[in-house]
Amino acid sequence: DSGVTQTPKHLITATGQRVTLRCSPRSGDLSVYWYQQSLDQGLQFLIQYYNGEERAKGNILERFSAQQFPDLHSELNLSSLELGDSALYFCASSPGLAASYEQYFGPGTRLTVT
């Protein structure tokens, strides 16, 4: 158990809908990362937050947004969903910003868009 929790575990929704994925980082970790993993793409970095502020952005679509709250939990919002958004979404946390820190991954949310 990494100490990172994600809800829900599974989500099935229709195209055009909007969903929110939630992540609670490991106790004491200030940095949260979001990743998308689909079968043909590997682990793709979406966005990073550190202590409530956005720190780095990857290939995140404009339809996607995220935030980190004062209690350090984070939410990833996906809107106008398309079939291609079906994937596993992982949240990870680390103590701070140093590149040497390992990332602790949550169990993921499996999103299926029908």
Added chain:
Amino acid sequence: SQKIEQNSEALNIQEGKTATLTCNYTNYSPAYLQWYRQDPGRGPVFLLLIRENEKEKRKERLKVTFDTTLKQSLFHITASQPADSATYLCAPKGSGGSYIPTFGRGTSLIVHP
């Protein structure tokens, strides 16, 4: 642009043998390189970190090498067991407080009893 290459073909080996996985990177100079293990449908789990000034790092049956001249890291599992079957991801990382986390697509290891 930065590129990380891991062998996309699965590596099949017999139990007890040493598995060697390769990670090559281009167009950047990472200060660290991490290796993670990922089981199907689960989040990656950190295994080892090696720094640019370290040639080799060991942890139990795991050994990682880092050749900054060749821009390559090798990941070895000695005395492999069927339980080692998983996908192994490498993640070269820059220094400093702001970077884009990038993972290789991973190599699947299958250890046959």
